[in-house]
Amino acid sequence: MTTNPQQQPATSPLMPMVIIGTLFFVFGFITWLNGALIPFLQIVCQLSSSEALLIAFSFYIAYVVMALPMSFVLNKIGYRNAMSLGLALIAGGCLLFVPAAEAQTFLLFITAQFVVGSGLTILQTASNPYLVKIGPPESAAVRISIMGLLNKGAGWLAPVVFTALVLGEFSGVTAQSVAALPDAERQIQIQSLADSLVLPYIAMAIALIVLALALRASKLPELNLENETSAQKDAEQPSGSVLQFPQLVLGVIALFFYVGVEVIAGDTIGLAGSTLGVPGALGLTSYTMFFMVIGYVLGLLLIPRILTQHQLLMVSACLAIVLTFCIPFTDPDSNMLSTVLWDWTGIATLPNPITCIALLGLANAIVWPAIWPLALEGLGKFTARGSALLIMAIAGGAILPMVFGLISDHVGVLDAYWMTIPCYGFILFYAIKGCRITSWK
Structure with missing residues (x-):
């Protein structure tokens, strides 16, 4: 990776902490949105429990499939650019929810989730080591704990926001209540539920793109770990696998x-x-x-x-x-x-x-x-x-x-x-x- 010499904040890592904290909040919000999305899509796409859980599968399998490719990208473009790319990919996945909702096509939902998971893969791959390196090593555990609280706090907020913005008047709906409706009425309600997904996901995509551009334009210092890597190579370490x-x-x-x-x-x-x-x-x-x-x-x-x-x-x-x-x-x-x-x-x-x-x-x-x-x-x-x-x-x-x-x-x-x-x-x-x-x- 070609980078400038490592530029660490002259005084404190407060501003980088705020930026990284925002990212941890974002991927906590996106990740735990699945808890509300799974039963929602079970209704909209009329799925069994195992089919509905493909939403979680397609999301988390991206971490496995895309981990090595994203680490290659990270080495090529640097940490700050990788974080911006991750946000842009998540925004693209959110936009895919629009045609998926309009067509009520489960395969499109699965594809959108995989794209979102891929964006989160590079976002986490870049932000986690950055979090460790932006301040003194002896306080790294404190920084990680704070980020964990932001991540899970976003997870608490995500279903609340989803219920308020997406479900609205349908907040009490269940798969059983929809299945009990006459065919014509059931189709109307499913279409209304699907349509309610469009505007919130467009708004979320716009917000993520704005955040990606702001991060790209920010003065977040780039990491240069070449000196650290050289020191590790010189150190005496055990051999083997x-x-x-x-x-x-x-x-x-x-x-x-x-x-x-x-x-x-x-x-x-x-x-x-x-x-x-x-x-x-x-x-x-x-x-x-x-x-x-x-x-x-x-x-x-x-x-x-x-x-x-x-x-x-x-x-x-x-x-x-x-x-x-x-x-x-x-x-x-x-x-x-x-x-x-x-x-x-x-x-x-x-x-x-x-x-x-x-x-x-x-x-x-x-x-x-x-x-x-x-x-x-x-x-x-x-x-x-x-x-x-x-x-x-x-x-x-x-x-x-x-x-x-x-x-x-x-x-x-x-x-x-x-x-x-x-x-x-x-x-x-x-x-x-x-x-x-x-x-x-």
């Missing part, structure tokens, strides 16, 4: 399972709520994201003052297993859990199984930030390749929700959550022992 590190290999597997169950908790709560006839089911992802934000805050407060990363990761996995067991067994006609937990706030309560799914957000929050440092510990010159493997683990967000959808078509949505228990079980194993294994011998 990156696969020689069990804590990394097992961490990749744990992260694969984690991303899968995180997406399931965030993106299928709307399907579960729609199955139970919960009003406003398309916006239920906000509950899961709200509890993820709480989990991030608790992580900042507890680590390392009260609990270590290992300990909080174990607590999170155990909590998730307990909640998953409760989902099919709790009474769907009772709102007791949510009444106890948050009825005093005035927020609408939920049936017990849906409350358990929402609380998975609390259990999931600390897993991603805990696994990364544990998996990369002691890798030395293999750190970059180890990071690439961990990024590839995002494929779990494409594959496991599809498995969930296929299972739910046969046993029902609530019983399908049983499939996540082995996933959380492996995460628990990694927290207890896997992350401490440093040799295959």
Whole structure:
């Protein structure tokens, strides 16, 4: 990559933090919009649960398919230009939603999601290392935690905005209520729902293009990592393959399972709520994201003052297993859990199984930030390749929700959550022992 010498801010990284924070908010908003989009498209395109979850599959599989091509592009054009390109690609994907909505063609929706996912791939590939390098290394963890809060806060906001701008008067609609309508009336309502998608996505595309141009024109300093790379080459490092590190290999597997169950908790709560006839089911992802934000805050407060990363990761996995067991067994006609937990706030309560799914957000929050440092510990010159493997683990967000959808078509949505228990079980194993294994011998 040909770049100018690295230009770091002379005083503080505040302005780059604001810009990168905006990007983290954007890809948090876009990512967790899927939770509302999946049940919405289930209605518009009249899909089964497994077909609807192809929306998540096409989105997350882009991270796997496009990771290496986008890293090549990043090396060619630099970090700032790559971030602008990522925003432009996301805008292009949003514009594809317009013909997809007008034609009610699921293949076009899938294509649009893949383009959006491709844009997010290069955006995240560029912004994550930039976030680490714009300030002192000793405060990098603080910057990452702040970005995590912005990301999940956007995830809480996305379904709320989607419900308000796209659904409007149809906010209480469910797949079951639409299916019960006479054919002519059902087609009219589906067309009205599809049309409501057009203007918000055009507005979102315009906003993203403006942000891309503003970022391109900004004075965000370019990164030059050539000196750092040379220093790493000169350092004495172990030889062999990156696969020689069990804590990394097992961490990749744990992260694969984690991303899968995180997406399931965030993106299928709307399907579960729609199955139970919960009003406003398309916006239920906000509950899961709200509890993820709480989990991030608790992580900042507890680590390392009260609990270590290992300990909080174990607590999170155990909590998730307990909640998953409760989902099919709790009474769907009772709102007791949510009444106890948050009825005093005035927020609408939920049936017990849906409350358990929402609380998975609390259990999931600390897993991603805990696994990364544990998996990369002691890798030395293999750190970059180890990071690439961990990024590839995002494929779990494409594959496991599809498995969930296929299972739910046969046993029902609530019983399908049983499939996540082995996933959380492996995460628990990694927290207890896997992350401490440093040799295959």
